[in-house]
Amino acid sequence: MGAATAFTIRAARPEEFPAVVALTDLAFATGPYGHLPVSAERRALVDAVAERAADGAVLVAVEHEPDADLVRDLDVAGDANHGRADAAARRLREPIRGRLLGTVSLVRADSAQSRLATGEEAELRLLGVAPEARGRGIGEALALAAQEEALTWGAPAVVLDTGTLNFTSQRLYERLGYERFTSAGAAQEPETDAAASEDRIDHIDYRLPLRDRDDLVIRLVRDDELEAVAALSLRAYEYAYELSEGYRASIVGVAPRAREHQVWVAADRATGELLGSVATPRRGSTISPLAQPGELDFRLLAVDPPARGRGIGEALTRLAIELARLRGLDRVVMNSGEQMTGAHRLYGRLGFSRLSEREHDIVEGDRRIRLYAFTIDVPHATRSIAA
Known part of the structure; x- marks a missing residue:
């Protein structure tokens, strides 16, 4: 796939939900925490695509191939992170209408998928980009599309968290204007890789205000x-x-x-x-x-x-x-x-x-x-x- 290939961002379709799960798994498995075992809590969060779509929004970046069923064949490098990246890649080989390159979810404060949001805030969760599509601005485009979705709700702000070792995501969010804040229960000290586990990944919390007027x-x-x-x-x-x-x-x-x-x-x-x-x-x-x-x-x-x-x-x-x-x-x-x-x-x-x-x-x-x-x-x- 050439770097110039165009993509469209839209809502995920129900028949694409399994591919969204697979892409999210692959993005995590090839990220800074991919060597850690997946907790039951995260497994439930990733799998609940239908619930996130019903309560909020699940967006996908789709390669411009609207007229062809594409069978995805990923070349997963390295030791495949104990086989989990291979498993995610196999799931992504299922035929879909246009190849999924990335995904992000937006949830409301009263959703079971929310961790930080309060009141009318929107929360950005599970932003992931396929490894071979990274470096093309897809993550930024998905984050901006999620921000637009939050505007349609009238949300006063978007909040999110990312692991303290996920420096790529931190740079992205800070470039987009997100500011760090301390939420209830937030970690105060950065973790070390040796101390991390999937059950207690330390996070940095971010907030992006969307309203300029209180009235x-x-x-x-x-x-x-x-x-x-x-x-x-x-x-x-x-x-x-x-x-x-x-x-x-x-x-x-x-x-x-x-x-x-x-x-x-x-x-x-x-x-x-x-x-x-x-x-x-x-x-x-x-x-x-x-x-x-x-x-x-x-x-x-x-x-x-x-x-x-x-x-x-x-x-x-x-x-x-x-x-x-x-x-x-x-x-x-x-x-x-x-x-x-x-x-x-x-x-x-x-x-x-x-x-x-x-x-x-x-x-x-x-x-x-x-x-x-x-x-x-x-x-x-x-x-x-x-x-």
Whole structure:
């Protein structure tokens, strides 16, 4: 397999769960703790793929071979870690739709799979990359995809732990902005290899905050909120603009939009009141004809009129920029009608510029409206929704 082979990150499918177990076993067996016996507790954790998928998310990095059943044949080096790596490799030879190159799970605080998370935090667990696929950025891409998944939940932070001897993982998480913290029962002194055992691997605990504001929660819309978001969005646009029937129908079409794309809401953290909304595409797709490869587009940014002045539109726009960064995209683009001057001021304040070469006119009834286009480059440094 060449180093340039592309991969896609998506949710694991049920028929891939055995391969996820095998890949996780292999990643552990070829890591810094691979010489240790596997405890019953870890065996149960690794095997519970269906439970992790039901309560949270199990993501996989899949090689771009969507049309072929591939039989995996790994060349496991060394002494095969007492045969466990060989056993994991044999399990990975089962035919699957596209070769699995890596996997990661995200679980909630109330899950049996969680060790650190409290409250509404999300916990990243069991990040593993196939040995022959290491060095291609797959682990980083999986960690960023898990961070995006946590954003969809409205989680205030992602927490995780990694062994004190797992220096590769420590460098990855710290490069992504995770900070060490001391949790209840955390080890205070680093272990030595001689003292380690699978039952008492000492860990370093990490936390990555996802919220910049204590008063606001941004997450995906829930099914029972679809009508409320449609009403909120219509109020927002009717407040300042004269709407055609076609545009009105598009604004209130929240349910079909949520099925095909992502509809986000900003809610007051104290009361739960919905304050604003925006729509973005799912990973690997677009939401309008405007976007080109390497770009993320968004539509229908709306703030309920009583909530204006609270920075809701800015927070939702920054979310779109953060999603583009997490997906490794280069730019964010969007269209805006020439009459939407308030939105134009917001975009200018955030650093967007006009994309004049992609602007065009649309006709609504007897009116001709210029459809402006805006763009901003996506920063690829350590995450910061507020930066």
